[in-house]
Structure formats: C-alpha cells, structure tokens
Amino acid sequence: MSENTEHPTNLEYKGRHLDFHSKLGWEYVSRSNCTGVVGIIAMTEDHQLVLVEQFRLPLSGRVLELPAGLIGDRGDETLEQAAHRELLEETGYEADSITPLFAGPTSAGLTDEVIQLVQARGLVRNHPGGGVEGESITVHVVPVRSLGAFITDFEQAGGLVDFKVRLASHLIGDLS
C-alpha cells in the first residue's frame, strides 16, 4: 500500500528462527526459516478429527492444535507437499489428497505470519505419529460429535485450545 512503501523497515534483531523488525513505530517478527505455514483439517472416514497436543514453550503449557508446520524449512516444497509431510510426521496419517481452503494471519499486530488451512482427505494410518526430533506430540483422534466435550475437558485440565481447532469443529459439517 502506498501509505507505507516509502518508509524503511529496520531489522532490529536477527535470531536463529525469527527476525525482529520495526517500522513507523510498529514492531513485529517474521519467520526467517520457511516460505509459509500450513494447518491441516484432517477427518477420518468414520468422522473423527485428527488433532495434536504438544508442550509449547512460549506458553509454558500444553496446547491442542490442528496438525501444522512450516513450509520449506527443510528444502523446496509446495504447500501440498508440506501438508502431506507434516500430517504424516505429526500424526502418522497418509492423505490421499490435500485441498487448500483459505488462509489467515495469526496475530496481525505482531507478526506477518499467515497460515494456509487445507483439508486432508482419504486418510490411512501408517504409524503412531509423534513428530520429529525435538517434538513431543500426542495425537488425538476425536469423534466429531464429542469434540465440544473434548475441548472442555482439555481446558479444565489446564490446556489451551487453538482457535483453529474450534473453527475446524464448525467447518467439518460443511466439508465433504
């Protein structure tokens, strides 16, 4: 937008994974190690949603999320390739097809991160999942009809639930 192109963006601090920028008094971070982020709505043939639970260090607690991951952090790959890879690594499911749904910014005030949501169809479980080195992921395969209760129980046990899990629980009725 023309209102900002004439002003420079300053790189204030360069971390290993995140760059800290400032511009016109605003501050935000960018991921420096990927070309994008993908989140996956994966429902099994028998109407169960595949979710992941992991300890998130910034929040010092466990978070319930959609399977998700960085695109291109380990070499060139497309959105679809990253979705297949992350779904398999995190949950053990192989998908027959990946269909883009829509994208959205995660926190427009403090990062330029945008997550592309996709739908994974034709799931076949290959292994138990759990993620790659450094990740410690618990996979939950939850019947759609009991998702509300599952979310409530997870929060009552002290966990946090990503908004996109709630969004997926409403969307899956519309997805075929």
Add this chain to the structure above:
Amino acid sequence: MSENTEHPTNLEYKGRHLDFHSKLGWEYVSRSNCTGVVGIIAMTEDHQLVLVEQFRLPLSGRVLELPAGLIGDRGDETLEQAAHRELLEETGYEADSITPLFAGPTSAGLTDEVIQLVQARGLVRNHPGGGVEGESITVHVVPVRSLGAFITDFEQAGGLVDFKVRLASHLIGDLS
C-alpha cells in the same frame, strides 16, 4: 511444567512493545505493554456482526478482524473494562454487557500471546468509531446471513481475514 522450569529464559532484545526471548533453542516474543488481549464478538439486535478493517503494517495490507485491543496498556483495567473501551473506540458501539467466552493462543510457536474472546450484548451506537490516534479503522456492520459473501468479496479485493472472524460467523448462531 517441570520439564522446563530449570532452564532460564533469555531476553535477547527489548523493543518498545515486544520482548524477544529465547529458551532451549526456541524463540518467541511477548507483549511488554499490556496484561492481555481481548477480542469482541458484537452482534446487533437485528443480527448484524460488527467487524473492523485496518491496514496492518506487518502484513502490508488490509485485514478484516473482530474489534480487539490490549488490556491495561493505558492503566489498570479489567477484561470487561477493556472490552467496553475498545469496542467503543474502534466501532462507536456501547455495550450493555460483556460476557467472557473462551481464550486461545494466537501463534503458540512464536508468541505467548493469548486472546480472550468475549460476547458484547445490548449494543447502542454512540459515534462512528475509527479508533484512537495512530489507528485508521473502517467499521463494517454485516448481516449474519451475508457474512460468507462479505468475506469472499474482501479476500477477492486482496484483503486478509482473521480466523476469529470466520469462527464468530459460525458461533453467533449458538450465542443468544
């Protein structure tokens, strides 16, 4: 969680609004100027959802969002007080009541930010809104039945839509 309490968090860079931390190889930012963030689902008596559009500098583009803001960035205030204040500043609506719904992390891999969603009821418009100094907000009051088309049009015009707008469009049927 015990698995991390024995490790120190390092403040790598301190900005004006954000702190850049590292811990065990992870990097994340924290807001240093508030006690929390509130997002507001505000529906008028005639079933229109109150949304805000603003240019978001990190994304170099316009974003459609729920009315939202920082809690306590201008002195002590409760969640409810912040919700009343932000809704009025951004949209011009005064609310009769504010009811907490649920909270969620915005991007658990890169920030400790958690947004508390609330429902605003009994709306009366007091002024046109638009935000305080430095903000340039366009208010949209959209009939619930045409939200899907509004979101599609907004994206086709090059804008980004926050996931919580989509979530709200599904939730409002359940909220009384």
